[in-house]
Amino acid sequence: MLQFSFTEEQEDFRKILRQYSKEVLLPQYTKWDREKKTPRHLWEELGELGVTGLRIPEKYGGSAADCITTGIAAEEIGKGDFNLTYSVMLNALIGEILSIHANNAIKSEWLPKIAQGKSIVGIAITEPQAGTDAGGIQSTAIRKGDHFILNGEKSGISVATVADAFILFAKTDPTAGNRGISAFLVPSDLPGVDCRGYEDMGNIPIGRGSVYLTDVMIPEQYLIGNLNEGFSQVMNGFDLSRLLIGLQCIGTATQSLDETIEHVKTRHSFGKPLAVNQAVSFPIVHHYTQLELVKWQAYRGLWLRDECLQHTKEAASVKWLAPKYSSEAIHECLLLNGHYAYTKEMPFEQRLRDVIGLEIGDGTAQANQMVIAKHLIGKEFRSYQKI
Structure with a gap:
């Protein structure tokens, strides 16, 4: 019977990461951008939390977690620091490739260091x-x-x-x-x-x-x-990274919506909260709905991967729409928070800049639509395409 729920262990993991994101990552998110610094010490802290080794076998210091659990990590870390979700997404892709295809010498040398967050690959x-x-x-x-x-x-x-x-x-x-x-x-x-x-x-x-x-x-x-045979190895890995990128973007956009909801509930104009105006509340509803739909498509894609079922077009649809919808939602949040949100005193402008980058990386919107078309239309389309 199909269950639209997470396990108790997954919910506990989510709570741990949510607290860490809120208390540790979120307050420092803009700091690393301003200082142009990669916080490697936080990669190591995420290693201690089990985040950097989710798709690495236990014998090499990872947890061999399923893809859904890895998606939870991407979503929750994304709420605190969009850029640190690369420790989830990139490590999951690298971990799978090395675990499945590398020889024992490479695995023994590199996988433990990657799982601990001490090496970045x-x-x-x-x-x-x-x-x-x-x-x-x-x-x-x-x-x-x-x-x-x-x-x-x-x-x-x-x-x-x-x-x-x-x-x-x-x-x-x-x-x-x-x-x-x-x-x-x-x-x-x-x-x-x-x-x-x-x-x-x-x-x-x-x-x-x-x-x-x-x-x-x-x-x-x-x-x-x-x-x-390297090309076929990485093409399968993209199906995972595209789904994790989707949740990474959605986590960041959802955090922006949550902060904006609190703002419009407490900010008054003409004697009433901004939130009671449909011109304010309806855009929030619009973006919330779009993000929720893509989020559950992402988790469905991860479930399909865990079940060893085909999920390429699902991954491509998430990679196409999640960065697009997320950047649109963050843009709206920036506007609803007013002129202070246009400054670097608030995180919205950085979130917008960061998310836009993943409208390009791991396949543009057009590239992902071509992938979907290949799977929907079949050989008639594939015979004229190279992707």
Whole structure:
């Protein structure tokens, strides 16, 4: 029988994270943006709470949590600090890829540190000429004896300037298209790896930037999974990260709505609370309804993944609409809170800047609509598309 509820353990986990987000993360949220700093100590605190190792096996220090529990973490951490939800979303994606495809040496070396929040690992796919068309990767990995030599450029990479390593995708068979791409674990301190940050509009504490590779030597044991099969590995991972991104955005937008509701209930104009005006209350209702609908589609997608059922179009629909609806809701909250909300004394302007970034990352609206169309229309659509 289908149950639209969380387990007692999941509700307890939510309560713990909600309190931590409210008391620890939320008061410092704007601090890291202003200081342009990645709070690595908070990644370690989240490791102590079990957040950074949710999709990592217990033998490597994780909790092997289900996807729904991981979604709860993304939603609740998002209410306190949008950027720290990368410790949920990114670690879940990295944790799955390494746990399933990496050899035992990589797992033993990296998974415990990731689970503890002591190491940050990024995923490097996008290139200047290969964004939505990830199969257009031009970076190369050429075998030379018991090593691979990597050359190329990765762009728009989250945690580029702070990561200890990257799961990096490069062409190992230039003649094989998407099937000629392999994945490697690349430590960021290797000779020939150069990481440079961007002056971004938002997501400042994430340290987004480019990673340049110049004759980087990688031992063959740092190959992840099978040679030439990296593309299929990451495509499945995107179904998880897109659902978690949806809950990350919704958590931030929901927190903005909650704060705005309190404001319009207590702020008076012309002798009455702002909240009694339909021009104020109806927009709040509108955004609440949209966020709730997408939230439950996200949890449904995570349930499908836990049940090993197809969920690609569900993930794409969440990734398409959650950042869009969330940015619209936060924008409305900023306006309803008045001119102080336009200053950096309140968190709304930063939330808006941060969420907009995920209207691009992990697939634009158009890219996700193409994914949905492929699954709805079938081979007639797929035969003309590359995604």
